[in-house]
Amino acid sequence: MEYVELLRARRSLSWHLGILAILTLGALYLAHEALLHVHGSGASHGPVQLSWLTWFATVFAAIYASSAGTSLNRENATRDISWTKPAPRTLVALRFVLIDVAAVIVVFAATFLLETLVLVSLQVTPVLDSAFGEMLELGLGASLMWYALIQVLTCRFGPGARSIGGILWPVALTIDGLAQVPGVVGSLAMAVDVVNPLAYVGSSFGSSSGARATLNFVPADVRALAVWLFAVLFCAVAVTIWPRKEA
Amino acid sequence: MNAPLISITGLTKRYGSFTAVDDVSLDVAAGSICGLLGPNGAGKTTTFKCLLGFAKTSAGTIAIEGAPLSPATFETVAYVPERATLYDNLTIAEHLTVYRRSYKHYDDARARELLALFDLDPRQRAEKLSKGMRTAVALTLAFSIRPRVLILDEPSSGLDPIHQRHVLDLMIDAAANGAAVLFSSHQVGQVERAADSVAIMNKGRLIVNSVIDELKTGEKIIEAVFAGPIPNLNGLANDPNILRIEQVGSTLRAVTREDSDAIAQRIFALHPRSIRTIDLNLEEIFMNAVSRDQA
Numbered sequence: 330m331e332y333v334e335l336l337r338a339r340r341s342l343s344w345h346l347g348i349l350a351i352l353t354l355g356a357l358y359l360a361h362e363a364l365l366h367v368h369g370s371g372a373s374h375g376p377v378q379l380s381w382l383t384w385f386a387t388v389f390a391a392i393y394a395s396s397a398g399t400s401l402n403r404e405n406a407t408r409d410i411s412w413t414k415p416a417p418r419t420l421v422a423l424r425f426v427l428i429d430v431a432a433v434i435v436v437f438a439a440t441f442l443l444e445t446l447v448l449v450s451l452q453v454t455p456v457l458d459s460a461f462g463e464m465l466e467l468g469l470g471a472s473l474m475w476y477a478l479i480q481v482l483t484c485r486f487g488p489g490a491r492s493i494g495g496i497l498w499p500v501a502l503t504i505d506g507l508a509q510v511p512g513v514v515g516s517l518a519m520a521v522d523v524v525n526p527l528a529y530v531g532s533s534f535g536s537s538s539g540a541r542a543t544l545n546f547v548p549a550d551v552r553a554l555a556v557w558l559f560a561v562l563f564c565a566v567a568v569t570i571w572p573r574k575e576a
Numbered sequence: 577m578n579a580p581l582i583s584i585t586g587l588t589k590r591y592g593s594f595t596a597v598d599d600v601s602l603d604v605a606a607g608s609i610c611g612l613l614g615p616n617g618a619g620k621t622t623t624f625k626c627l628l629g630f631a632k633t634s635a636g637t638i639a640i641e642g643a644p645l646s647p648a649t650f651e652t653v654a655y656v657p658e659r660a661t662l663y664d665n666l667t668i669a670e671h672l673t674v675y676r677r678s679y680k681h682y683d684d685a686r687a688r689e690l691l692a693l694f695d696l697d698p699r700q701r702a703e704k705l706s707k708g709m710r711t712a713v714a715l716t717l718a719f720s721i722r723p724r725v726l727i728l729d730e731p732s733s734g735l736d737p738i739h740q741r742h743v744l745d746l747m748i749d750a751a752a753n754g755a756a757v758l759f760s761s762h763q764v765g766q767v768e769r770a771a772d773s774v775a776i777m778n779k780g781r782l783i784v785n786s787v788i789d790e791l792k793t794g795e796k797i798i799e800a801v802f803a804g805p806i807p808n809l810n811g812l813a814n815d816p817n818i819l820r821i822e823q824v825g826s827t828l829r830a831v832t833r834e835d836s837d838a839i840a841q842r843i844f845a846l847h848p849r850s851i852r853t854i855d856l857n858l859e860e861i862f863m864n865a866v867s868r869d870q871a
Contacts, residue, residue, distance in 0.1 A: 410662070412629070
């Protein structure tokens with residue numbers, strides 16, 4: 330059964346990595362032009378901390394997760410096939426989730442590597458900074474939490490629920506924005522922000538990137554742990570609540 | 577009779593106050609084919625859904641090969657739904673791979689045979705297939721796992737007459753090899769040709785459940801043609817063995833339940849110009865059963 334998801338993930342990864350490759354080639358071309366015409370060949374730039382690269386990797390992995398997170402929902406449309414296979418539903422769901430998680434990690438890693446490639450071609454030296462490990466953990470964890478959150482929100486419903494993968498982006502950003510507002514609305518939004526992966530990531534890059542710092546008061550290592558725990562919890566909930574029967 | 581591979585006992589399914597299936601009991605033995613007939617909304621598909629564990633039953637029990645449904649049950653159960661469900665983004669060959677990886681008894685040679693039988697190209701993507709071709713793919717997948725239990729909901733839906741014939745042959749072949757086949761159809765002729773027993777549902781209830789040959793010998797039509805107007809029937813219509821009497825012009829048709837000879841003698845006593853006894857075909861049996869139930 331998981332072969333279906335394997336094929337789907339392969340196809341989806343091909344598209345996603347293809348777009349990344351095109352973006353990388355574009356960036357490499359622009360970098361080449363900039364080096365030749367502005368600084369001349371052999372010019373060098375200052376170092377960039379590797380922890381910064383995790384931000385883009387997180388965003389790209391979360392974009393992929395928005396689609397991958399609807400995999401259980403997609404299976405609901407083919408229940409005549411998927412509900413009559415000689416395998417326990419929980420096991421099927423678990424295998425689907427494992428394939429998706431692996432694919433999200435591949436996108437995260439590929440984005441990170443391609444970013445590094447672009448920087449190196451720009452003759453920018455990536456520097457391993459002390460926050461890198463924490464940011465890597467937080468960024469990847471947030472992408473997986475995003476994936477798991479979409480699974481929970483969509484796995485019990487029909488095809489229409491797949492739009493949640495797209496709608497969740499502005500909703501999450503709005504909630505994160507409202508959390509900055511003082512008063513009851515802000516407090517409520519702050520409470521909801523606890524399950525908003527973007528709130529965790531925004532706060533990590535907030536001080537320098539201008540992103541919001543909703544959960545900045547929470548130490549980074551705690552936030553990193555939280556996103557992983559939420560990712561595991563949401564995946565477990567999705568696997569459990571995935572329908573086994575009609576009413 | 578062989579042990580039933582499909583056993584439904586007292587199955588009831590309610591959606592709120594609406595009873596879709598009402599106390600249905602039905603067994604299908606190994607090596608036999610049961611055709612399930614019924615008007616639209618009779619509860620055939622709901623029965624299948626409950627049988628396969630898609631829908632929660634309100635009451636009753638279901639057993640496949642003598643055991644309640646479990647994931648392992650599906651190793652030997654093949655199901656073809658009314659609207660063939662396929663993974664639209666997968667090719668036919670990829671569907672076969674899914675089945676090869678899912679079922680222990682998947683038979684690739686058999687699958688290739690069936691693809692040829694239904695004129696299917698394994699490179700075709702499911703989303704590009706016509707309704708009939710989707711049904712053909714679903715049937716190919718179903719028969720490729722060498723099932724012991726086949727549950728087919730309108731299995732020839734959208735197929736051309738040649739492929740419809742193939743489906744009946746496949747069912748007969750499966751039953752000959754010991755499988756139990758339960759299939760629904762709106763084409764009574766298909767049931768008559770392939771099935772050895774028939775179950776007729778109406779308004780959620782099972783109104784007929786019998787071996788077809790017994791049904792045919794049980795009910796007959798006595799048709800008498802009179803030279804003039806049909807004479808007084810002398811209370812013939814009240815005979816408990818007469819199910820229905822039709823009078824059209826000078827022709828009298830009496831549908832009898834049993835003891836048709838005695839009825840024929842009573843009609844013969846009315847001096848018709850000609851009289852004959854006709855065996856009912858399944859379509860007439862179906863129509864009689866449903867119209868009796870409606871009444």
